[in-house]
Amino acid sequence: MMQKILLIEDDRFIREMYQEELKKAGFLVSAYGSGEEGLQALQQNHFDLVLLDIMLPGMNGLEVLKQIKLNLQTKNLKVVILTNLGQETIIKEGFKIGATGYLIKSSYNPDQIVQEVKRFTQDNSYSF
Amino acid sequence: MPYHKILERQISKFSGGELFQAISTTYTHSDEDRALLERSLELSSKELEEVNKQLQSERDQIEIQVQQRTQELKAERNKISVTLAGIVDAVIVVDLNHNIIIFNKAAEKLTGFQLSEVLGKPINQIIKIFDKNTELPPSTFCPVSSDDFEGIVYSKEDLILTGLKGKQTYINLLASQIEEGRDVNLGCILTLYDISKEKQLEEMRLDFVSMAVHELRTPLTSIKGYLYIYLRDYKKALDSKQNSLLSRINISTQRLVSLVENLLNVTRIEKGTLTLNLQPIDWVQNINEVIAEIIDQAQDKNIELNFTEPTKPLSHILADKFRINEVLANLLANAVNYTRQEGKVTVWIEEKGSEVITHITDNGPGIPKEAIPHLFTKFFRVSGSLEQGSKGTGLGLYIAKSIVEIHKGKIWAESEFGKGSTFSFSLPIV
Ligand SMILES: Nc1ncnc2c1ncn2[C@@H]1O[C@H](COP(=O)(O)OP(=O)(O)O)[C@@H](O)[C@H]1O
Ligand SMILES: [Mg+2]
Numbered sequence: 001m002m003q004k005i006l007l008i009e010d011d012r013f014i015r016e017m018y019q020e021e022l023k024k025a026g027f028l029v030s031a032y033g034s035g036e037e038g039l040q041a042l043q044q045n046h047f048d049l050v051l052l053d054i055m056l057p058g059m060n061g062l063e064v065l066k067q068i069k070l071n072l073q074t075k076n077l078k079v080v081i082l083t084n085l086g087q088e089t090i091i092k093e094g095f096k097i098g099a100t101g102y103l104i105k106s107s108y109n110p111d112q113i114v115q116e117v118k119r120f121t122q123d124n125s126y127s128f
Numbered sequence: 129m130p131y132h133k134i135l136e137r138q139i140s141k142f143s144g145g146e147l148f149q150a151i152s153t154t155y156t157h158s159d160e161d162r163a164l165l166e167r168s169l170e171l172s173s174k175e176l177e178e179v180n181k182q183l184q185s186e187r188d189q190i191e192i193q194v195q196q197r198t199q200e201l202k203a204e205r206n207k208i209s210v211t212l213a214g215i216v217d218a219v220i221v222v223d224l225n226h227n228i229i230i231f232n233k234a235a236e237k238l239t240g241f242q243l244s245e246v247l248g249k250p251i252n253q254i255i256k257i258f259d260k261n262t263e264l265p266p267s268t269f270c271p272v273s274s275d276d277f278e279g280i281v282y283s284k285e286d287l288i289l290t291g292l293k294g295k296q297t298y299i300n301l302l303a304s305q306i307e308e309g310r311d312v313n314l315g316c317i318l319t320l321y322d323i324s325k326e327k328q329l330e331e332m333r334l335d336f337v338s339m340a341v342h343e344l345r346t347p348l349t350s351i352k353g354y355l356y357i358y359l360r361d362y363k364k365a366l367d368s369k370q371n372s373l374l375s376r377i378n379i380s381t382q383r384l385v386s387l388v389e390n391l392l393n394v395t396r397i398e399k400g401t402l403t404l405n406l407q408p409i410d411w412v413q414n415i416n417e418v419i420a421e422i423i424d425q426a427q428d429k430n431i432e433l434n435f436t437e438p439t440k441p442l443s444h445i446l447a448d449k450f451r452i453n454e455v456l457a458n459l460l461a462n463a464v465n466y467t468r469q470e471g472k473v474t475v476w477i478e479e480k481g482s483e484v485i486t487h488i489t490d491n492g493p494g495i496p497k498e499a500i501p502h503l504f505t506k507f508f509r510v511s512g513s514l515e516q517g518s519k520g521t522g523l524g525l526y527i528a529k530s531i532v533e534i535h536k537g538k539i540w541a542e543s544e545f546g547k548g549s550t551f552s553f554s555l556p557i558v
């Protein structure tokens with residue numbers, strides 16, 4: 001069965017790049033530019049993994065993560081934070097709220113991003 | 129007529145006895161003595177008067193002098209207290225028992241305490257001084273010694289002072305002593321310079337740079353990503369002209385990425401927020417990844433870039449992959465940048481004791497001996513490098529050193545001017 005990914009990223013070019021690459025790798029991807037839209041999509045569909053940008057207009061990524069973890073239906077969903085190198089405090093905060101892991105956008109090339117997403121979706125006991 | 133003569137006559141009226149005779153002669157003698165005495169007394173009183181006069185005048189003079197001195201002392205004291213009140217630095221003076229004896233206006237402002245509240249109190253009851261997170265005892269920041277040394281006994285920048293109700297201020301501190309301290313019960317003179325304004329400005333500057341650089345990063349991530357995809361999917365279909373154009377775009381992008389990352393790293397180092405996420409790392413694979421990023425730049429200059437992989441598996445090392453890659457990237461970029469066309473760059477690894485040492489050797493221009501000790505300082509560039517047409521910021525090696533050191537490793541350079549250089553760094557084996 002195809003794995004379903006929810007991608008929340010405000011930069012359109014990066015969003016479409018990741019969406020395209022993940023699709024090519026065999027994932028089903030729904031992509032949104034804001035936390036509000038992303039949360040709405042979560043209400044209506046089932047997903048296997050959320051890729052969540054932190055710097056978002058309006059509701060920021062950590063708040064979105066909190067909402068996901070507070071909701072009984074989505075609290076066990078794996079959420080991977082998308083960040084840039086050097087945002088350690090945000091990463092730490094994310095782990096505290098319940099993130100499964102993080103990806104550093106500025107340090108991975110598109111192939112590496114896909115590879116990491118595969119690891120997250122396959123490995124059920126993924127931990128740092 | 130003297131009394132005794134009258135007395136004599138009166139008595140002789142009663143009887144002319146021998147007793148009266150004797151008394152009478154005695155009196156006559158005494159009379160002469162007395163005259164003598166009176167005369168001498170008269171004389172010495174004159175002398176005395178003289179002496180007295182002299183004394184009086186001397187006393188008056190002393191009085192005037194004392195008044196003058198008192199005036200001078202008062203003026204001196206006023207001068208000191210006005211000066212103390214007027215200077216912007218806080219001045220706190222303690223006696224030999226660390227009790228406060230002087231506390232100027234600026235000290236009141238800095239600490240929040242009033243002079244009357246602190247006089248005579250032990251200094252550690254009034255202020256606390258921290259270096260980063262460790263509290264300094266008064267014996268360190270305000271030493272009182274028994275020798276007669278005069279001058280600065282302690283000086284430190286970037287300390288934190290806590291005053292009334294835990295009020296915190298960043299300060300530079302200077303402690304000094306005077307030679308006569310023991311005689312006048314003066315232990316130590318503290319001068320505290322409030323640097324919180326500077327700190328704030330510095331922080332703002334760093335925040336601004338960091339914000340601007342973060343903004344640069346989003347489009348850069350896009351450029352890098354799309355270029356990667358383009359080259360991956362279409363490189364084979366392109367002719368050599370197209371490939372060479374794209375290769376230049378790629379190299380320039382790579383350079384821009386390093387510049388941006390270096391700027392960010394410097395702001396992190398300055399802010400003290402350069403932290404590590406240590407994980408077991410496949411060091412050989414890691415080196416290959418970084419080489420893959422720079423290979424275009426090497427090929428562009430026809431530089432032969434080799435990695436001599438170790439024959440035996442390496443011991444485990446813990447490192448922050450992304451941070452340590454910045455070290456490799458900076459050292460490799462330098463080797464490629466500063467080595468002439470057709471040069472040679474080799475990466476090799478060595479396990480020595482409890483360390484893995486990574487060397488980057490080039491046969492470039494080398495570095496003059498006198499420049500080697502300065503290589504790893506911020507903004508340092510060897511003069512003359514510009515003639516080789518290379519531009520840089522002088523930040524690369526400074527960052528490399530900072531990153532290696534928080535990994536508890538060491539970094540160094542060996543070079544023979546005109547022959548080439550080897551940059552090396554060690555990482556501890558776990
Ligand atoms: N491999 C090398 N060969 C010769 N000179 C070097 C080499 N690596 C560094 N240097 C010298 O050290 C200086 C500092 O290097 P770095 O801190 O990376 O700053 P930048 O490369 O931006 O100038 C360079 O400007 C160069 O003069
Ligand atoms: Mg450099």
